[in-house]
Amino acid sequence: MRSTIKKVENFSEVEKFRIQMKKEHILQNLKNQGYRVTKPRIAVIDIILEHGCGSCKEITYWISKMNKSIGIATIYRTLNMLEDIGALHRQSVYHLSDMEERVVVRLENGTELSLSQEEWQEVIQKGMEICGFLKGEKILSVEYKHLPSAN
Numbered sequence: 001m002r003s004t005i006k007k008v009e010n011f012s013e014v015e016k017f018r019i020q021m022k023k024e025h026i027l028q029n030l031k032n033q034g035y036r037v038t039k040p041r042i043a044v045i046d047i048i049l050e051h052g053c054g055s056c057k058e059i060t061y062w063i064s065k066m067n068k069s070i071g072i073a074t075i076y077r078t079l080n081m082l083e084d085i086g087a088l089h090r091q092s093v094y095h096l097s098d099m100e101e102r103v104v105v106r107l108e109n110g111t112e113l114s115l116s117q118e119e120w121q122e123v124i125q126k127g128m129e130i131c132g133f134l135k136g137e138k139i140l141s142v143e144y145k146h147l148p149s150a151n
Helices: 013-032 039-051 056-066 072-084 117-130
Strands: 088-090 094-096 102-106 112-116
Touching (some): 039 072, 056 072, 112 117
Antiparallel strands (some): 102 112
16 A cells, blocks of 8 residues: 555544545535435545545455455445545545535635635625726636746
8 A cells, every 4th residue: 555645543633624524525415415324435435535545446455444344346336426426536546526616825824715616706806896907897707727828
């Protein structure tokens, strides 16, 4: 296994809180979409959140240390279900995704502000009005595009 895996007891309180909040959000989305929340499903979610596994085989390894009765078929079904609800992205490593996109603004004093898309839109709207870019118009959308530099 990878040597970069961090045991949950070594996480900071902030990391533990973030993991718990993400877990609760995923479990609520499962319930909202009609899935049962079972102990094996919770175990798979915990393993991914705590260890950032790169394959089903790695998840199986960690699950077997917790509960040998959870089989690989249960793990695959849980991964497919998490992907179906948009909580999981399969690339080179399984990562549970944020169900709600937020904009994080870091200040020079180290403070981080987490804004919803609506809050961010309001910041842009008011900032553009103050700077004189808008005169009563409402912003419909904001996109980030990679454009060639003017050099």
